[in-house]
Amino acid sequence: MIWRSVVGKLWLTIIGLVTLVLMLLSLILSEQLERTVNQGEQKYLLNLARHIQESLQDEEKPDSEYVSALLRATELFDVHSIILGPDKSARSLNGSPGSPEIPWQAILKETEIERVFQGKEVVLRGRVQVGKNQHAFPLFKDEILLVAVPLKSDGNVTGAVVLYREHDQLTETDIKRWIIYSALISIFLTTIFAFFLSTRITQPLIQMKRAAEKMAQGHFSIRLPVRQRERDEIGDLAISFNRMAEQLHESMEALSHEKEQLASILRSMVDGVITMDAEGKIIVVNPPAERLLASWSDEEEERESLPPPLREIFQTVVKDERDHAADITLHGRTWAVVMAPLYAGDQVRGAVAVLRDVTEERRLDKLRKDFVANVSHELRTPLSMLQGYSEALLDDIAQSPEMRKELARVIHDETLRMGRLVRDLLDLAKMESGHIEIERTRVNVPALLQRVVRKFQGIAGEQKVRLQWEVHPDVPEVFWDEDKVEQVLTNLVDNAIRHTPEGGEVCLKAAPSNGRKVSLTVRDTGSGIPEEDLPFIFERFYKADKARTRGQSGTGLGLAIVKHLVDAHGGTVSVESRLGEGTTFTVKLPVGGGE
Incomplete structure (x- = not known):
């Protein structure tokens, strides 16, 4: 639509103003021209009629050569002359060939004739009227200009001199036509000028529009060309636009740099970070939080929404508009959650949550x-x-x-x-501080097991527990820290004897294992360990026999020491137990030495 463009508006404004000015100028010129022509023509006819009147009223020489000259002049200018007698009868004076007899009623009305015979001069302009119907007289195609001057004799009006001619509108019409043609040409030239001017004005604006559209698409490096000879207001606007684009480019680069830094920080964080909108929908997550949400959600599409424990904290934060901290235990892990609201002005537009795995802590x-x-x-x-x-x-x-x-x-x-x-x-x-020194020497495994069993023979005899040991003949040569391995077996055997009732049995066995390892097994027929306690028995001060008396109970540190010593040798320790059937501890140690 033309009204929606600056070019169209500017063009229509210029054309409207020029057209209005030309129309007013044409009207003024036409009116002035018509008035000038009419007054000149009227004055000419009136003067000519007065000269004829004066000549005809001269009784001494009414048919003088002067009158003849005037009548010839009227013929030259297509002026018709009529003399009205006292009885108001009409008589043509010039009698030019082809001049028809015109009834005076077709020219003068009774009222105008009466005015003339009353001694007044009459000037008429207009179409010839016959009766009540107004139409052009066949002789005349245009308007008629008529003057009537009374003839007097001894102070009395005895007739009238009537001069009339076709009102010459050819010249006036041509002039008006040329005025109209000039106006049209002016409008055409003004249109060209308006389009040229509007193009010169709007072309930079169009360039700015295209540049703005490209900037909206992310191309912030675009600039507008500015010529030194075009340093007008639009040129200044283009310079300001380029300055704004440059500052916007720098700001976007700074924001992008900060965003990359923030993304790098979030990616490098061990803690999970989750950003949510006001409805609780997840907006931004870092990799730890993404893995956490993946472990919490069963289906892929559910990861866009908060899990129920986080959703409750989110609702509390949005409602109270303050920070909230809580612990969440899920799938055997404990997570510390700190959630804070995000504001847009005075309104809460979301929240950010930081999650840390504090299970070990x-x-x-x-x-x-x-x-x-x-x-x-x-x-x-x-x-x-x-x-x-x-x-x-x-x-x-x-x-x-x-x-x-x-x-x-x-x-x-x-x-x-x-x-x-x-x-x-x-x-x-x-051991927990990492100060375990392992001094590997060649160890005689049968002698080691015999020494441990001999150490506990007395205690086993007192509690009426049968203590046995066995070494497989294929046990290879080993290089261990003999004192520390003896401490491991001592703690396990002591623990087994204390938990085995009278008549029970404790067996210590050594045998080769896959991968050049030696398996040391301590098996008892005691009361066993509950299944729920098995994952925790190697923790310090953890006691599965919580109801034992002081005399029968240990310190709760033996198995923790066993675990550290076995780990220091690069081995493993495991346990199998059933309530009422007994417990078996298995220690697998690498052979060591030059392997």
Whole structure:
């Protein structure tokens, strides 16, 4: 649509203004021309009629040569002359050939004739009228200009001189026509000028529009050409546009750089980051969060929405408009979630959540608490007994030497128990800090197993537990840290004997294993370990026999020490157990040495 373009609006505005000015100018010129021509022609006829009147009223020479000359002049200018007599009869004066007799009623009305015979001059202009019908007289194609001057004799009006001619409109019409032609030519030239001007004005605007469209598509490096000779307002606008484009380009590059940095930071973060809109739909996630959502969601399409635990936190954050922190436990893992609202002005437009896997931290925190509680418990009991029995000795409560000896033995046993606990704690702390030194030497496996069994023969005999050992003949030569492997077997055998009732059996066996390893097995026929406790028995201070008495219970550190020592040798330790059937610990150690 032409009205929707600047070119069309500018062109129509210029054409409208020029047309209006030309029309007004044409009207003024036509009116002025018509008035000038009419007044000149009227004045000419009126003067000519007055000269004829004066000549005819001269009684001494009414037919003078002067009158004849005037009449010939009227013929030259196509002026018709009529004399009206006292009886108002018409008579032609020039009598030119071809001049028809014209009834005076066709020219003058009764009212005009009466005015003339009253001594007044009459000037008429218009079409010839006959009766009530107005039409052009056959002789005349255009308007008629008529003047009537009274003839007087002795002060009385005796007739009238009537001069009339066809109103010459040819010249006036031609002039008007040329004015119209000039106006049309002016409009045409103005149109060309308007299009030229509008093109010169709007071409930079069109270029700006195209440049803006390209910038909207992401091409921020585009610039507008600016010529030095076109430094007008539009040129200044183009310069301002280029400056704006340059600043926008720099801003977009800075934003892109910051976005890349933020994306790199998010990708390198160990914690998961999730950004949501006001409806809870996921907008941005980093790889850890994406893996987390994938593990939480069963179907692909569900990953766009928040899992139920996060959705509850999101609703709380949006409702309260403040940060919220909580722990989520899912699929055996614990996640710490910190979620904060995102604002657009005063409105919450979404939220951002940071998720961290704190499973190990929570486990270690629990172990720390358990460690403190267990150490406090393990130390409090022997300390209480030491204090009580020592006070009994100081107060001479024990009267006999046998009783004092028994009290001293209890104090000695509790001291040894505390020593073992402290020693195990120190060993475990050293192992967990990575300060385990493995000194590999050639180890005689049968001699090692025999030494461990001989160490526990007395305790096994007291508890009426049968202790056996067996070494497979194909066991290869091994290079281990003999003291540390002996500590592993000692802890396992001691644990097995303590958990095996009277009449039970504990068997220590060594056999070759696949991959140049040696398998050391400690099997008992004790009460067994509950299945839910099996994943945690190698943690420090974890006790599956929580109901045991002090005398039968260990410190809860033996299996943790076993795990560290086996790992230091590059081996593995595993356990199989059934309640009421017994437990089997299997330690697989590489042969070592020059392999």
